[in-house]
Amino acid sequence: MKETDIKFLEDSFKKYYFEHSDLIRVPERSSEREFGYQKFNSGMTRHISIKDDKELHLLFMQNIPSDVYCSNAYYSFPNLPMNEKDWKEADLIFDIDAKDLNLSCRENHTVSICNECNQVSKNSERCLKCSSTKIEKKSLPCKNCIDSSKTEVSKLSEVLIDDLAVSKENIHVYFSGNEGFHVYVYDSQFQQIGSRERSELTDYISFRGAIPETFGMKKFKPNRSSFPDFDENGWKGRFSKQVFGTKSKRSKIISELISNGYSSFQKTLDDVSQNIGVKIDPNVTMDIHRIFRLPGSINSKSGLTKIFCKDLTKFDPYNDASFLSDDSIEVFANCPIEFKLKNKKFGLYTNEKVTIPIFAAVYMICKKLATIA
Ligand SMILES: [Zn+2]
Ligand SMILES: [Zn+2]
Structure with a gap:
């Protein structure tokens, strides 16, 4: 990614972190969890311990991370290397992602970006300009993707409540910030089970x-x-x-x-x-040492926020998870697919200079479909 694009994303993210610090909270029993973060164009820093909201806000303001993560596991020593952390238990966690649902709409909103010449084309295995096969695919999920993911979340909740004696209040659903939902189960009978039992649980659920x-x-x-x-x-x-x-x-x-x-x-x-069967990613649930995107943080794949869904039926990520500025910015856009954010339509753009709100510019730059003019 170009320096000017990174600078723009960092400025936009920083403004969000500053203005929406109320959304960025440590989870319960924070000091027993492992945190980690990434900056733009750099690797992961993990094995961090954070005890309260103040420390967390400091991490955001000092590092301007592209992504922030936190464990669902609880440790005696979260900031030590993995084999010295002393794992105690972990919240049960499920990942439901539109990309895993075999939806027929997907090919209509997938773009292929050529790593050699940056040509953007609709879903194809080969660059239409230079024929390179070094293609990076990005999806701009549609309403059907979100609705189908919601259906899986409802199916999952039903099995958890009816078959596995989980109480409804302990199931918390979050929009992942990109293409799906993360479902957390707190205080269940499964807190202390290991990876193998979690894998058996996913077999049952799916x-x-x-x-x-x-x-x-x-x-x-x-x-x-x-x-x-x-x-x-x-x-x-x-x-x-x-x-x-x-x-x-x-x-x-x-x-x-x-x-x-x-x-x-x-x-x-x-x-x-x-x-x-409920379409969950089994690898996510069975990994008891993973760190997950922190609720309230921005997902750098989209610029949307990972956020708690109070009412899943009414939840609309393209309104309810878009918190970035409405101010205008000029970008070079190359976006062969229409998308909608905050009730405004954007696209199609063919190698053109457009002036659009920052929230839409961030979305496209995160998807590699635009660059600062
Ligand atoms: Zn190419
Ligand atoms: Zn779709």
């Missing part, structure tokens, strides 16, 4: 690795009465609703399942997993 026997099917002489019913708890009930559709069809479909045989049933389970 309905992966289910075996036919659990759902009544056997290799030899399956028994009709052991197939799940509509009012059963957990995945048995969800399986029934998905596979049988209605109560009246249940008996007929069980006959079909039995006559199709065991391996076909396994395929049915895989289809159910694809359709109603």
